[in-house]
Ligand SMILES: Nc1ncnc2c1ncn2[C@@H]1O[C@H](COP(=O)(O)OP(=O)(O)O)[C@@H](O)[C@H]1O
């Protein structure tokens with residue numbers, strides 16, 4: 001264990017009451033033990049950057065919170081307010097207000113842009129009406145009748161974010177929303193992110209580009225080998241060069 | 251082959267295709283959603299046919315039209331919730347064993363209750379008789395009763411059983427209804443999306459498993475419609491389930507596993523192949539040719555399957571990697 005880790009160890013939750021609480025969360029892909037006892041809290045309205053090297057378990061942690069089929073939760077607790085998410089199925093977690101925007105976007109093929117949005121409004125609780133989503137992303141409105149998977153990567157990412165907003169979100173889980181996108185598109189999506197931040201939606205954002213993530217985030221969690229290596233404010237991470245070298249390679 | 255014979259063989263092909271399609275649509279719908287090949291689907295058809303006989307004897311055929319599909323919907327739901335759902339995470343071989351085993355249990359149960367022979371399925375009074383097709387300028391004697399349809403190209407006039415024509419019509423209505431349901435309703439949107447990416451659809455708060463159970467019920471209900479209208483044509487005996495499962499399964503494979511359009515096209519293709527081989531066999535004069543065609547009649551559907559799958563292993567409209 002590094003000196004850095006020892007020194008920074010008191011992984012204290014930020015002040016204020018926790019809204020999302022992960023307690024010793026463990027999950028598996030089949031026999032592989034991946035999320036190895038993750039514990040951290042998130043306040044209501046807080047935006048947390050979930051950082052760490054490739055393979056640290058960021059995606060797996062988000063999927064576990066959303067109660068995806070894989071990786072399956074085997075131990076620990078996940079709380080959303082007073083709701084026990086660890087006892088829910090994937091669709092129940094979604095109805096409780098947890099919305100995953102996966103890293104591969106998972107726009108549904110064979111459906112138009114608008115059908116993808118309407119699909120998201122099938123189960124309660126419903127969020128933004130379609131027209132408001134088109135106001136945020138005019139390109140989606142222009143392409144509403146187009147088969148969604150024929151759009152560019154950036155447009156699909158807009159749809160993935162728009163689809164999340166079509167639901168009434170209590171906790172937004174964003175997995176690498178800027179990944180593989182041209183800088184102009186990143187700008188456009190980042191603008192939407194700040195608009196979402198203005199709405200006060202509690203968010204966990206995973207991003208390879210830690211600097212970009214920390215621009216919008218209030219605080220950071222750094223994962224390493226499937227567990228929490230550091231918990232602190234965004235500024236602390238940006239200022240701590242050793243920490244960045246050790247876990248983020250920036 | 252003259253046009254009259256061609257036309258009648260064509261209708262026979264459509265009628266065969268209609269039954270194949272009704273069973274195969276259910277099979278491919280279940281595979282496309284739940285990923286299970288339901289080898290008990292022929293048995294569902296058989297249950298429907300027996301139920302239709304019993305209900306039409308006691309209450310009248312009209313009741314059977316409404317009760318049997320509803321009953322089969324429940325049977326399907328029960329089968330999926332009670333048995334098949336426990337096998338989703340198991341290997342394909344286990345799924346085949348359990349559905350095939352179920353088919354055998356149902357077959358033996360029916361044999362035990364109703365005996366091994368055909369039980370007669372009388373057509374309702376309004377459903378018997380022939381439809382007369384007549385060509386342009388043909389004179390049809392006034393005395394011939396029944397429906398008359400003009401058909402350019404026919405020489406004089408010719409007949410086709412009304413019931414078989416009805417079967418084609420019913421099948422077309424079911425196909426159209428299924429298309430509308432899947433393409434233009436919220437339920438259909440969820441099912442189509444769920445076929446593509448059940449995990450993401452679940453992340454949108456939709457209980458996909460429950461929707462797919464309804465799809466299973468729906469597939470069984472379609473087999474129910476097939477049993478009511480097809481029963482009088484295919485006969486009602488404990489072996490008819492398997493007899494129609496095999497070509498219907500071939501239809502699904504030829505059309506491409508999980509493809510509804512593929513099932514439809516392949517059903518008509520196999521129906522035509524079968525009807526025309528029989529038609530040519532009946533016409534053949536040369537004894538060798540007649541013997542050959544008569545033998546071919548038994549295997550022509552397999553032959554078509556072999557040829558299609560050699561050329562295109564994923565089936566006509568199948569997706570790459572699903573079944574290749
Ligand atoms: N579907 C899977 N099956 C087995 N192992 C997986 C699967 N997905 C990811 N992993 C493993 O889990 C670990 C964490 O992966 P992931 O959560 O994707 O990391 P990150 O998002 O931080 O890059 C990695 O070692 C990866 O190889």
Ligand SMILES: [Mg+2]
Nearest residue numbers: 058059060103
């Ligand atoms: Mg990842």
